[in-house]
Each structure stands twice: as C-alpha cells, then as structure tokens.
Amino acid sequence: MKVLSPDVTEAVVLTLELAAVTTTLLIAIALPISWWLAWPRRWWKSVIGAVISLPLVLPPSVLGFYFLVAFGPSGPGGWVARLWGGRTLAFSFPGLVIGSLLYALPFAVQPIQNAFQAMGRQPLEVAATLGASPWRTFHSVVIPLAWPGIATAIVLGFAHTVGEFGIVLMIGGDIPGHTRVLSVALYDYVENARWHDANIIAAGMVAFSFLTIMLLSSLQLRTRGRDS
Amino acid sequence: MILLVPAVVILLFTARQGVAAPLRLAVAANFTQTAQQLVAEFTQNTGISATISSGSSGQLFMQITQGAPFDIFLSADTKRPADLITSGMGVAASRFTYAIGQLVLWTPTTHTPPSEQELRQATFAHLAICNPNTAPYGTAAIETLDRLGLYAQLKPRLVVAQSVSQALELAQSGNAELAFVALAQVRPLQGGAYWLVPPALYTQIRQDAILLSTAKDDEQARKFMVFLHGAKAASLIGEAGYLTDASTREPTP
Numbered sequence: 429m430k431v432l433s434p435d436v437t438e439a440v441v442l443t444l445e446l447a448a449v450t451t452t453l454l455i456a457i458a459l460p461i462s463w464w465l466a467w468p469r470r471w472w473k474s475v476i477g478a479v480i481s482l483p484l485v486l487p488p489s490v491l492g493f494y495f496l497v498a499f500g501p502s503g504p505g506g507w508v509a510r511l512w513g514g515r516t517l518a519f520s521f522p523g524l525v526i527g528s529l530l531y532a533l534p535f536a537v538q539p540i541q542n543a544f545q546a547m548g549r550q551p552l553e554v555a556a557t558l559g560a561s562p563w564r565t566f567h568s569v570v571i572p573l574a575w576p577g578i579a580t581a582i583v584l585g586f587a588h589t590v591g592e593f594g595i596v597l598m599i600g601g602d603i604p605g606h607t608r609v610l611s612v613a614l615y616d617y618v619e620n621a622r623w624h625d626a627n628i629i630a631a632g633m634v635a636f637s638f639l640t641i642m643l644l645s646s647l648q649l650r651t652r653g654r655d656s
Numbered sequence: 657m658i659l660l661v662p663a664v665v666i667l668l669f670t671a672r673q674g675v676a677a678p679l680r681l682a683v684a685a686n687f688t689q690t691a692q693q694l695v696a697e698f699t700q701n702t703g704i705s706a707t708i709s710s711g712s713s714g715q716l717f718m719q720i721t722q723g724a725p726f727d728i729f730l731s732a733d734t735k736r737p738a739d740l741i742t743s744g745m746g747v748a749a750s751r752f753t754y755a756i757g758q759l760v761l762w763t764p765t766t767h768t769p770p771s772e773q774e775l776r777q778a779t780f781a782h783l784a785i786c787n788p789n790t791a792p793y794g795t796a797a798i799e800t801l802d803r804l805g806l807y808a809q810l811k812p813r814l815v816v817a818q819s820v821s822q823a824l825e826l827a828q829s830g831n832a833e834l835a836f837v838a839l840a841q842v843r844p845l846q847g848g849a850y851w852l853v854p855p856a857l858y859t860q861i862r863q864d865a866i867l868l869s870t871a872k873d874d875e876q877a878r879k880f881m882v883f884l885h886g887a888k889a890a891s892l893i894g895e896a897g898y899l900t901d902a903s904t905r906e907p908t909p
Contacts (some may be wrong), residue, residue, distance in 0.1 A: 500830035515781045518831040519815045601815030601826070602787070619714055620789045 436625050438605055439613040440632075446521070446609060447589040450528040454585045455578065457529070458536035465537070466544035477541075481534040488531070488594025495527050495599050519601035524609070527599060528589045535588050536581035543577025544570070580647050587640040591633070679706035679876045680725060682716040684732035684863065685786075685819035686757060686793055686838035690896040691730060697892065698883050704876045712819040714790025720745060720868065727871035728880060730863070732757060732820075733792040737866040750867035754884055755898035757861030758839040759796045760850040764827055769849035770834055775806055783810060784826040784835035786817045793820045796858040797836035803857045839897035863898075 432440075465477050483491060496518060499505030505517035505526075517523035551573060555565040571578070593611035600607035602616070610629055617626040683691045688710040695706045709716070709726065717736040720726055721743070729746070731737050734753070740746030761770045774780070788794035794816070801807040817823035820837050827835035828848075842850050865884060871877040883889055890900050 496825070496829045496831060502830055506830075515833075516831040518826070518829075519782055597818065598822075599831075601782070601784070601817070601832075603815060616787070616789075619712075619718060619787070621718070 432628065433625055435604060436613065436628060439608055439610045439629075442605060442608065443590055443610040446524055446528060447586045450525055450532060450589045451582055451586045453525065454529055454532055454536050455582060458533065458540055458581060459578075462537050462540035462544055465541050467549065477537075480537055483531045484534045488592070489598065491527070491531060492595045492598030495523075495595060499523055499599060518599045519603060519607060521606055523599060524596060524607055527595045528592055531592060531595060532585045532588045535584040539577040539580040539584065540574065543574035547573045576647050576650055580644060583640060583643050583647070587637070590636065679704060679880055680727045681706055681708050681730060682720065682724070682726040682728070683708050683710045683730045684713045684716065685710050685791070685821040686732055686841060687730055687755065687863065688821065689844065690755075690840055690893060690898070693892055693896065694884070694889055697888065698880060701883070702879055704879065706880065710819075710821065712786060712791040714787070715819070726868055727874055727877040728865065728867055730754065730865045732861065732863050734862050734864045737864040740866055740868070745869050746866040747869055747872050750881055751864055752885065753862045753901055754865040754889075755863045755893050755900060757793065757796075757863055757898060759793060759800065759853040759858055759861065760837060760839045760842060761853060762824065762827060762835050762837050762842045762848055762850040763833060764830060764848045766847050766849050770851045772804065772851070774834075775801075775804060775810070778810060778813070780833040781813060782815050782832040783813050784815050784817055784823040784832035786820045786823045790818075791820055792861055793836065793838055796861055799858040800836070800853055843897045
C-alpha cells in the first residue's frame with residue numbers, strides 16, 4: 429500500500445497553494461489596515477476594527493452562507509467572475525482565496541496592529557527628524573520593530589487557511605485540484621470509510637498544528653525577550 | 657454568584673429529563689420536508705413528538721454505526737438499511753420501502769424548463785449533484801449522465817454537494833445553473849422549473865425505512881412505523897412527489 433494516494437497528494441498541494449496565496453495577499457492587505465487602525469485613535473475606527481474582527485466569533489457557516497449569496501451571478505462576486513469570463517466565484521480557487529482572506533483577516537490585523545501600537549510613534553518621529561523618507565522609515569524602522577507581530581500574523585494566517593473547513597464545504601463544490609482542500613478531503617474519506625487516508629491527513633494536521641503552536645510560542649518568547 | 661452557574665446547569669439538565677423523550681428520526685435529505693409533514697400529522701394523531709435529523713444517507717448511516725441516538729432511519733436507498741440488518745443494528749422485520757424517489761433536473765430560472773437538449777448543448781458552467789458515494793440521488797444523477805453518454809464531457813462542470821439539499825441550495829443561490837435533485841424538494845418551490853428525468857435513465861430509487869435495534873421495544877417508534885405503513889402517510893408521500901408500491905408505476909409530474 430502506498431503511503432499517499434494521488435488524490436491526497438493533490439489535496440495537500442492545493443491546500444498549501446491556497447494558504448500561500450492567501451497569506452501573501454493577507455499580509456499585503458493587513459499592513460495598511462493595521463497601520464490605519466493603530467493611529468490616530470478614533471471611535472469610529474474601533475467600529476471598523478470590530479467589523480474586521482467578526483470572523484473571530486462568527487460560525488463559518490454564517491460566512492459560507494453570505495459568500496454563497498455574494499459570489500453568485502447576481503452578487504458582487506458574479507461581477508468579479510465575469511472579468512475572466514466566469515459566472516460565479518463559488519467552486520473556484522479565486523473564490524476560496526477571497527473567502528479565506530476575509531476569514532483570516534482578523535488573525536493578521538490584530539497582532540500587527542498590536543505590534544504597531546506597542547512600538548509607539550517615537551521611532552517614526554526620530555526617523556523623520558533624521559530625514560528618512562516615509563518609505564525608508566517603513567522598511568528600515570517599522571518592519572524590523574514590528575516583525576514579531578508580522579511573523580505571528582503570517583503563521584496564524586497560513587495555519588488558519590490550512591485548517592479552514594466550513595466555508596470551503598459550503599462554497600467549494602468539492603472539485604479535485606480546484607476546491608477539494610485537505611479538510612474537505614478528510615471529511616470525504618471519513619464519509620466513505622477510507623480510514624487509511626483519513627488517518628494520514630488527520631495525523632498530518634495534528635503534526636502541522638503542533639509545529640505552528642511551537643513556532644508561535646517561540647515568536648512570543650522573542651517579543652518578551654526584546655521588551656525586558 | 658459563582659455557585660449560580662452549576663445550579664443553573666443542574667436545573668437545565670434535570671428539566672430536560674422531566675419530559676418524555678421525543679422520537680428521533682434520521683431522515684435522508686431528500687425526504688426532510690415530507691418527513692416534517694408526516695411528523696406533524698403523526699403528532700396530531702398520537703400526541704407523540706419527534707425530532708428530525710437530516711443528512712445524506714451515507715452520513716446518517718455512518719452516524720448510526722457509530723452509535724448515534726436515533727430510533728428510526730429513513731434512508732434514500734435499500735443498501736444501507738440492509739447493511740444495518742446484517743450488522744445487527746436494524747430490526748429485519750421492520751424494513752420496507754416507504755417511497756420511490758423521482759429524479760429531476762432543476763433550474764432556478766423559470767423561462768424554460770431544462771431538458772435533455774440543454775444537457776447535450778452544455779451551455780452551462782456548473783451542474784450541481786450530490787456526492788454519489790453518500791447520496792443515492794447523486795448515484796442516479798451519474799447514471800443518467802452515463803446513459804445519455806454525457807458523463808465524460810460534463811464531468812469538469814459537476815460540482816458536488818454533501819447532500820441533495822445542499823445541491824438544491826447551490827442552484828437556488830444561482831451559483832450553479834442546474835441541479836439534479838428530488839421532485840419532492842422542488843414541488844413546493846415558488847419559481848424555478850424542472851425536467852422529470854425518464855425512469856429508464858436510472859435505477860429506481862427505492863427508499864427504505866428501518867427501525868433501529870436500540871428502539872426495538874420502544875412503543876413510540878413502533879407506532880410511527882405503523883403510521884408510516886398506513887394509507888394517510890402513503891397519500892401524503894404521494895402528494896409530495898414520490899411513487900409508492902401502492903401507487904401506479906406512472907410518474908406523476
């Protein structure tokens with residue numbers, strides 16, 4: 429018996445692709461949002477922060493339901509899909525990326541925003557006094573100082589996308605190579621009593637989650653070490 | 657204050673124990689709405705309440721074999737109830753065909769009903785079916801496409817739902833243009849149109865009910881099985897869009 433059947437391999441590759449693409453876009457979006465939320469503090473910004481944080485507490489099925497409505501031909505997703513000649517964002521890799529992005533956004537925004545706020549305005553003012561351009565300030569002062577927060581966001585965003593299930597089950601359509609990610613493949617295998625494959629995926633997920641948590645705690649240790 | 661929490665938990669727990677436990681039905685997704693009507697009628701006649709858990713036949717079968725607390729299983733096939741009898745989890749004498757399913761191809765747009773023609777022209781992007789491994793209506797859909805010689809051509813356009821109710825949901829939300837579902841699901845709907853798939857294109861969907869061994873001495877469960885055999889239940893099931901062994905073999909669109 430081969431250890432990995434081809435469809436498991438396909439699901440692993442697809443899941444890693446989805447997590448990599450989602451995480452890249454996630455950080456690109458989360459950096460400016462976190463920056464904007466960090467200062468100056470305004471009451472209405474906390475309202476927007478709360479909206480962004482909704483996926484932390486909303487059941488994935490609620491999000492899945494709204495995505496199903498919004499991705500269809502009469503929703504905004506249908507309009508986006510028509511850009512490449514599609515009808516709907518559901519059942520497609522871009523649809524999963526958009527869904528995962530919105531779902532993982534709070535997991536990236538919160539640690540980065542906290543890192544920005546912990547850093548304070550002082551380093552920015554010092555850099556400005558020394559004549560650094562805003563861009564130079566951003567990549568040689570802000571990014572290094574906020575790095576533990578950004579690294580936490582990358583790890584959390586990636587891990588969260590790898591583990592996503594409810595939304596994909598509702599909008600994915602279970603298409604091998606396009607939307608059948610690991611969590612859905614595992615569900616299919618359990619339903620069809622393919623215990624061997626189910627065991628492999630489940631054990632792999634446990635190992636991956638354990639490594640993620642170890643990585644996160646080492647990042648937190650580094651942050652604390654720097655603060656003291 | 658701290659003591660309040662366990663007190664409330666204990667109260668809630670004991671309150672739940674006080675009432676007679678309702679009958680627990682595991683119902684294949686296609687039959688959910690009809691089962692609700694049957695339960696309403698049954699409760700009115702007997703005063704016995706019942707809860708319905710719906711899912712694909714495969715999901716429910718898996719849950720039952722893992723010891724899920726159900727009394728009666730209304731499957732969408734004959735194989736799973738038979739397997740329960742083999743493994744000693746179902747009461748052999750109780751098994752019977754309560755409904756014969758009719759497959760339809762449904763579209764949410766009303767202007768023209770779908771047809772075999774539409775499948776052949778393949779002017780759609782997505783066709784929703786339910787997982788053939790766990791849902792008999794999915795098997796029937798694949799058989800239909802196979803007999804029309806379209807399966808290989810349409811395979812890339814198939815999107816697979818977890819149950820026949822999710823397949824309908826994918827089409828109702830407009831994400832899939834077409835869905836293979838059960839007639840009983842779409843009959844009550846406002847809007848949409850369907851093509852009744854000719855019975856010659858797929859193996860008859862005989863849906864068997866079975867009393868589970870854990871409930872073999874349960875008076876309420878026995879009463880429901882008797883009710884399900886009765887004329888009143890048969891007429892409700894017929895009106896809902898199923899054939900029964902008692903009815904003629906003419907499809908009733």
